[in-house]
Amino acid sequence: MGIISSGFHGKRRTGNPALPPGQYETASFPVLTAGPAPYIANADWEFFIRTETGQRRAWSWEEFLALPQVDIQTDIHCVTSWSKLGTSWRGVSLDTLFEDVETTSEFTTAHSYGGYTTNVPLQDLLDGQAWVAWEFGGEPLERAHGGPARLLVPHLYFWKSAKWINGIELMPHDVAGFWESNGYHINGDPWREERYS
Amino acid sequence: MSTLWRVAEVVSGVPETESSRTIGLRVDGLNGNLAGQHIDIRLTADDGYTAVRSYSVATAGMDEILEITVDELANGEVSPYLVRDLMVGDQLEIRGPVGGWFVWRPTDPNPVQLIAGGSGIVPLMSMIRAHEASENPSQFRLLYSLKSPETGFYREELLTLGQESPKLTVDHFYTRKVPAGWPSAPKRLTAETLLANILPADAAPDIFICGQTMFVETATEWMVQAGYPTGSIKTERFGGTGGIR
Numbered sequence: 006m007g008i009i010s011s012g013f014h015g016k017r018r019t020g021n022p023a024l025p026p027g028q029y030e031t032a033s034f035p036v037l038t039a040g041p042a043p044y045i046a047n048a049d050w051e052f053f054i055r056t057e058t059g060q061r062r063a064w065s066w067e068e069f070l071a072l073p074q075v076d077i078q079t080d081i082h083c084v085t086s087w088s089k090l091g092t093s094w095r096g097v098s099l100d101t102l103f104e105d106v107e108t109t110s111e112f113t114t115a116h117s118y119g120g121y122t123t124n125v126p127l128q129d130l131l132d133g134q135a136w137v138a139w140e141f142g143g144e145p146l147e148r149a150h151g152g153p154a155r156l157l158v159p160h161l162y163f164w165k166s167a168k169w170i171n172g173i174e175l176m177p178h179d180v181a182g183f184w185e186s187n188g189y190h191i192n193g194d195p196w197r198e199e200r201y202s
Numbered sequence: 203m204s205t206l207w208r209v210a211e212v213v214s215g216v217p218e219t220e221s222s223r224t225i226g227l228r229v230d231g232l233n234g235n236l237a238g239q240h241i242d243i244r245l246t247a248d249d250g251y252t253a254v255r256s257y258s259v260a261t262a263g264m265d266e267i268l269e270i271t272v273d274e275l276a277n278g279e280v281s282p283y284l285v286r287d288l289m290v291g292d293q294l295e296i297r298g299p300v301g302g303w304f305v306w307r308p309t310d311p312n313p314v315q316l317i318a319g320g321s322g323i324v325p326l327m328s329m330i331r332a333h334e335a336s337e338n339p340s341q342f343r344l345l346y347s348l349k350s351p352e353t354g355f356y357r358e359e360l361l362t363l364g365q366e367s368p369k370l371t372v373d374h375f376y377t378r379k380v381p382a383g384w385p386s387a388p389k390r391l392t393a394e395t396l397l398a399n400i401l402p403a404d405a406a407p408d409i410f411i412c413g414q415t416m417f418v419e420t421a422t423e424w425m426v427q428a429g430y431p432t433g434s435i436k437t438e439r440f441g442g443t444g445g446i447r
Binding site: 007008009010011012013014015016017027029035036037038039040041042043085086119120149183184186187188201 | 207209242244245246247248251252253254255256279280283287288292293294295297298300301302303304415419422423425426432433435436437439440
């Protein structure tokens, strides 16, 4: 146990077992971005997957919407200590998008419009753990929250759920992305409190 | 290691405004911090309950001592304790300083435009202090939007620096109440006012914007539309809502 602050009682918002260590629950949806939010019209948007051999698959917005859509209920956890429980999203599972992709790579880099990157091991993207989401709470995803679409990898800290997602590149090694190069943890598991490097 | 919890001792506590306080912390073995970084503070109640919050550091490069300025949030869990109850000599735990993005380094060559909304001044103040303490000759300009003179942080220091520093220009903008003798009435910050009081795009400044989410979003949009490259703008936001008033 650490230093006791006598007179500090707190609000006991972290007694919830759905909250990872050090997180508190918030009802709002804070926006945290390193710079300006890019504008991407749906007509200009595409999502690609590029493999280590250079093979590239891409979906336009219309092609993407024609894929099987799923509803996702999940908790999200930001490294700045807020968690939002029971959020609802709609999008396409990465399992669907990776169906015809052949790769031996174990690592990926997610690329966003605007230049943001984040690294996620492939095993964290498959088996029903990750989606490309374009609806939040029944509404089209707002630009400030990553619209037209963002990656959703809710079992990792939310910086891994790249806003304004453009595509996923399969990587021979684990290459640190944007925040991972700026003091944040390479993995980002909230249950292990992997906040900082 | 910056990721371990370390004990910090409170060495000073000075009110900034009616609802905020600057707290000096001494951390054994701390080797300074970069301007713009933050620390996490962990408070532990006597039954073991803990709460963690992040606070920007207001100082830079002071070896074992750093300062944070905490604004008390209505319904806050940690900030009321830090502003009202914490005493000099108390100990608490910190993690960090952390952050390698929203930082200014004395080796950065470009002019710098700082835009602060309310308590968003804190990390920008650390950049101003680091810049003033350095040999770096580049021009700094600060636009500080605040509700009223009484809500301003670091008032005397900014007044003095604005008067005396050859490499810093300070512009205050009041949205609810102006100081006595101020040449204009309080009003909402507009794109025109903002753009008229910052370094021009052709000066190619590095831009740091910090404040509540809506303030940062709005100011950033105006600057992008006015032709400032998106890659030159770094932002840090806090709070869920709140606008430019």
